[in-house]
Amino acid sequence: MTDFLPSIGRVFINFLGAAGRFAMFTLSALSHCFRPPFYFRLIGRQMVDIGFYSLPVVGLTAVFTGMVLALQTNTGFSRFGAASVTATVVVLSVTRELGPVIAALMVAGRIGASIAAEIGTMRVTDQIDALSTLSTNPLKYLVVPRIIAGLVTVPILVLIADIIGIFGGYLVGTYKLGFNAATYLNNTAQNLTAIDVSSGLIKAAVFGFIVALMGCYHGYHSRGGAQGVGAATTHAVVSSSVMILLFDYVLTSILF
Amino acid sequence: MSGAPKIEVRGLKKAFGRKVVLDGIDLDIGVGESVVVIGGSGTGKSVLVKCILGIIEPDAGSIKIDGQEVTTLSRGKREALLEKFGMLFQGAALFDSLLVWENVAFGLIQGRGMERNAAKKIAFEKLAAVGLGAEVGELRPAELSGGMQKRVGLARAIAATPEIIIFDEPTTGLDPIMGDVINDLIVKCVRDLGATAISITHDMASAHKIADRIAMIYKGRIIWTGAAKTIDNSGNPYVDQFIHGRADGPIQMEVRAL
DSSP states (O other): TTHHHHHHHHHHHHHHHHHHHHHHHHHHHHHHHTTSSSHHHHHHHHHHHHHGGGHHHHHHHHHHHHHHHHHHHHHHTTTTGGGGGGGHHHHHHHIIIIIHHHHHHIIIIIHHHHHHHHHHHHHHTHHHHHHHHHHOOHIIIHHHHHHHHHHHHHHHHHHHHHHHHHHHHHHHHHSOOOOOHHHHHHHHHHHHOOOHHHHHHHHHHHHHHHHHHHHHHHTOOSSHHHHHHHHHHHHHHHHHHHHHHHHHHHHHHOOO | OOSSSEEEEEEEEEEEEEEEEEEEEEEETTTTOEEEEETTSSSSHHHHHHHTSSSSSEEEEEEEETTOOOOOOOOOHHHGGGGEEEETTTTOOOHHHHHHHHHHHHIIIIIOOOOOHHHHHHHHHHHHTTTTOOHHHHHHGSSOOHHHHHHHHHHHHTTTTOOOEESSSSTTTSHHHHHHHHHHHHHHHHEEEEETEEEEEHHHHHHEEEEEESEEEETEEEEEEEEEEGGGGGOOOHHHHHTTTTTTSSSOOOOOOO
């Protein structure tokens, strides 16, 4: 018992220390987003990395998600004689929930890991210290462009994922489940409102921020060579995935 | 050393957890002087220079540069102060994502806002100064050998004509001939710029070649300092053991079985 209590205390103090470091890092990164100099060339490069190069994986997951969703919805709702709502359920589920979450999780796996590995390697090879000695703020140069790119490009990715996911549902609905194409599209359009899409895009912006921030934070604080960079990469993907699901609930409860 | 010191370190302390790394360092470095700090691995040499650069915040003590206390400077003023510095890192620390010339010109473009073409011209001049041809400028750092990376790191360190240059283990990992080439380049660059230089190394051949004065750090303190040519007759048993690389002596290496 005498050993147990100090251990609990140490864990708690370490947790508070880590939470404080993370909060300071986040606030500092955010404040640098609004202060010059702005590295537009780097922001552009990150937008291409995060947005353009994620398109194939996000597109593929979106089309299969839409297809599976149409199948499952049709199967479930047929039991209650309500198979006709398949198009509506697909479009609402994709725009409100599955588009943002699936796209963000894919970006977390692809980009969160890559950001953490790149910045982590820069940390353990003294490149971040080198930035400081060259009168360049590492937060401004490395973190801010990635955060801005995440904030801007993930909503665009989600918008594309929404369209592709709905198209996947349409393909299954019309070619496999026997829905009339015009009726399916009509149901989709009639039941889709602006808030369904915009709420998904708000979620996407928050998720993009989370992915970039967690990748940068874990990479920036990595220690101990290749093993440290590997650990940072894992932590970045796991923590951003958990945070995406947590904030998904929080935002859903606020927005709807 | 005569006149006011360029760098003045007093009572500098730094600990990481329970491990005390710097335990009251006192060191003065004069204008245009080249001081080499020697000492075993883990004795705090790198921490000392990182404190001077402001990369690590000391727990106590004072660091003055040109008479100005720097440990209490704001982030912005610290960044401005860093324009006085150039640094050659142990592993060169070149930016993988940039071309060699962009690495050399980085401080000019990002730090000083120089136009890219003008900075590129200076970068190629500095590459030539360290014996590298123009074709090297268009390569990626990963395509260079260790010795070439060190030269590029040196070109980057001197590109913005700094007043103070720091060399962290400049010859570590290089063959003796390439090590000597780097030493010659360091001496030439420091002399040409008239810069103040701080080097940290365990390579005594390098220390003899580039130092005006040598300081030895042991257990977080400077235990000996003197002119480079006097180190062989220092009369200090710690210094004697270190420079002759003897296992027996007052310095006991901490060796733990796995």
